[in-house]
Amino acid sequence: MSNPKEPRLRRSHDALERLGIAAEGATVETLTRALEADAETTLAVAERLGGLASEDGARLLARLAAAAGEDKLLRREVRRSLYRLKQRGVEIAEPAAETAPAPARAAPGAEGFLSFGDPAGDRLLWVLKPRAGGGLLHFSTVVNEPAGLKEAVLAEVNRKSVRALRELEKRHGLRLVEVDARYCDWIAAEGYERARARGDVSASAARYPQLRLQLFAAPAAPAALPEPSVAVDAAASLSSSAALFEEEELRHWVVPEAALAAHLERYREIRNSPLVLDRASQMTRIEEIVAGAVEGVFAAERAASWQRRLEETAYLFAHTARPEAAQRAAAVAAAIAERRSGRGIPFCEELVRRSFGLFFAQEAEREREERASSVLVTPDDLRAAQARARSAGPPRRGP
Numbered sequence: 001m002s003n004p005k006e007p008r009l010r011r012s013h014d015a016l017e018r019l020g021i022a023a024e025g026a027t028v029e030t031l032t033r034a035l036e037a038d039a040e041t042t043l044a045v046a047e048r049l050g051g052l053a054s055e056d057g058a059r060l061l062a063r064l065a066a067a068a069g070e071d072k073l074l075r076r077e078v079r080r081s082l083y084r085l086k087q088r089g090v091e092i093a094e095p096a097a098e099t100a101p102a103p104a105r106a107a108p109g110a111e112g113f114l115s116f117g118d119p120a121g122d123r124l125l126w127v128l129k130p131r132a133g134g135g136l137l138h139f140s141t142v143v144n145e146p147a148g149l150k151e152a153v154l155a156e157v158n159r160k161s162v163r164a165l166r167e168l169e170k171r172h173g174l175r176l177v178e179v180d181a182r183y184c185d186w187i188a189a190e191g192y193e194r195a196r197a198r199g200d201v202s203a204s205a206a207r208y209p210q211l212r213l214q215l216f217a218a219p220a221a222p223a224a225l226p227e228p229s230v231a232v233d234a235a236a237s238l239s240s241s242a243a244l245f246e247e248e249e250l251r252h253w254v255v256p257e258a259a260l261a262a263h264l265e266r267y268r269e270i271r272n273s274p275l276v277l278d279r280a281s282q283m284t285r286i287e288e289i290v291a292g293a294v295e296g297v298f299a300a301e302r303a304a305s306w307q308r309r310l311e312e313t314a315y316l317f318a319h320t321a322r323p324e325a326a327q328r329a330a331a332v333a334a335a336i337a338e339r340r341s342g343r344g345i346p347f348c349e350e351l352v353r354r355s356f357g358l359f360f361a362q363e364a365e366r367e368r369e370e371r372a373s374s375v376l377v378t379p380d381d382l383r384a385a386q387a388r389a390r391s392a393g394p395p396r397r398g399p
Contacts, residue, residue, distance in 0.1 A: 008073060012043035018132050028056045035217035040132065042213055043077055050081025053088045061085075067219055071210035110215065112181035115174050116249040116316055117309055120256070121145040124174065125184040128162065129215050138162065139215055141188040141208070146305035148195030149188060152208040175249070177319045182223040188212070189220035225315045227330070237324075237331040241347035244328050245354070250313070255297050255355040263293040264359060291343070294352045298342035306348075307336045 016026075019034050019041065026048055034041045046064050049057040061078050068074040113126040127139040135158050142151040157165075169176060192208045195201045212220075244250050257264070266289050270282065298306055310333035317326035332347045342348025 009043050009047070009077075012041055012045075015040040015132055016044045016048075026052075028052060028054050028060060031057075032060060040214060042217060043074060046074060046077040046081055050084035053085065053090055055090060058082065058085050058090050063218065067213060067217070068209065071213060074210070074213065110181040112179045112184040113176040114179040114184065114312065114316065115169075115176050117145065117312065119252045119254055121147070121305075121309065122150065123312070124169075124176065125188055126176065127181050127184050127215060129181075131156065136162065137215060138165075139211065141184070141191075143187055143191035145309050146194070146302060147200065148193070148198065149191035149205045149208060150195070150202055151204045152188070152192075152211055153204065154211040154214060175316075175320070177316050179225065179315070180223065182221070183225055185212070185216055185220045186223040190222075225311055234327075234331050234334070237327040238335055239346060241328045241332045241345065242350040244313075244325060244332070244347055245350060247317070247322070247325055249316075253351060253354075254358055255293075255352055257359060259297050259302070260293055260352075260355060260359070263289050263296070264356075266292075267356075267360075268363075290352060290356055293356070294342045294349050297352060298336055298345075298348050299340055303336050303340045306342075307333050310336065310347075 016034055021030055021034055021041075028049070031041075031045045031048060035045055042064065046061065049061050061082055064074065065078045065082075068078065110127055110129045113124075113128075115124040117123040121144045122142055123145075125141045125143060127137075129137045129139070131137055135156055138155045138157045140151070140153045140155075141149060143149050166176060188208065189212070192201075192205060195205055245253070267286065270285050270289075310329050314326045314329035314333060317323075317329055328347070332345060335345050336342065336348070339345070342352065
């Protein structure tokens with residue numbers, strides 16, 4: 001048996017005792033219920049399963065191993081218990097499909113909160129869970145669309161400090177709305193896997209698996225937001241969806257510059273071309289570039305990310321007494337899911353145009369600054385000089 005004086009393991013045993021589970025006489029069933037009641041029991045459960053010659057216990061250990069992530073202490077206890085079971089002749093095998101782990105359940109009394117996404121695609125998710133010894137566990141994560149989990153922080157708090165945190169967030173323009181804690185758990189877990197697949201896990205996010213184990217014992221399971229009430233006229237909601245930018249939370253949304261990089265490069269090629277195009281031809285080419293961007297930005301794997309952002313936005317509008325905005329956001333999410341493109345969706349087209357407008361303005365400002373300090377003549381300078389010459393007419397002859 002592991003050293004019972006180890007602080008974390010001792011606290012885990014204490015958590016089991018608070019649930020009325022003695023050192024002797026525990027079963028796989030009672031230990032499973034303990035995990036669901038209080039994730040702080042995880043280490044003690046992993047240790048005690050090694051003393052039960054049971055294939056069900058071996059499968060539960062396999063589930064704990066899969067959820068352990070970078071938690072070295074839990075991985076050690078699982079390995080020890082699996083070794084003890086092998087010594088007793090218990091076969092260790094992967095669970096069959098019909099005995100796959102049950103979906104993760106929020107610990108009793110767990111609460112979830114979700115914020116609106118910011119222009120960069122970040123949103124804040126909170127899970128609050130009562131601690132057996134009093135107070136709350138506050139699990140705060142920041143998940144980006146489409147990059148994944150960026151931050152994960154776990155703290156012990158009380159209700160007073162939670163209220164103070166919410167007031168602070170409000171003063172900084174952040175609005176949190178209550179949501180099923182299972183949704184927060186799924187989004188954070190799925191976001192962690194996305195970040196890990198990209199090889200871009202921050203130091204804060206790297207601790208996510210072991211922090212999560214203090215709230216949830218079983219792996220996270222897919223969870224969906226409740227759908228807002230169906231619009232009376234979904235087509236009308238979609239056709240008026242560009243009005244969503246009148247809402248404060250969406251006013252500054254843009255498409256990330258990286259997602260528009262190829263299209264912006266085409267625009268720069270036109271601007272820097274030695275060929276002199278008239279205004280109408282320039283605008284036609286720019287319209288073609290914007291149309292291609294609308295097609296590409298909301299295509300393929302990006303579509304799922306935008307769909308999720310709009311579904312969450314619909315939920316948040318519905319729960320902040322803005323049903324018309326909620327119906328518009330829901331209509332956009334459904335259209336993106338169906339078309340896997342932004343073409344013909346007013347919201348998507350307006351978002352891309354706004355983003356191009358922002359980048360055009362930024363590039364124009366950079367060009368003005370560069371021109372002020374440069375002696376080189378650019379194609380734009382040449383066109384401007386030609387235009388001035390044409391407007392001035394032929395040079396006047398002397399008497």
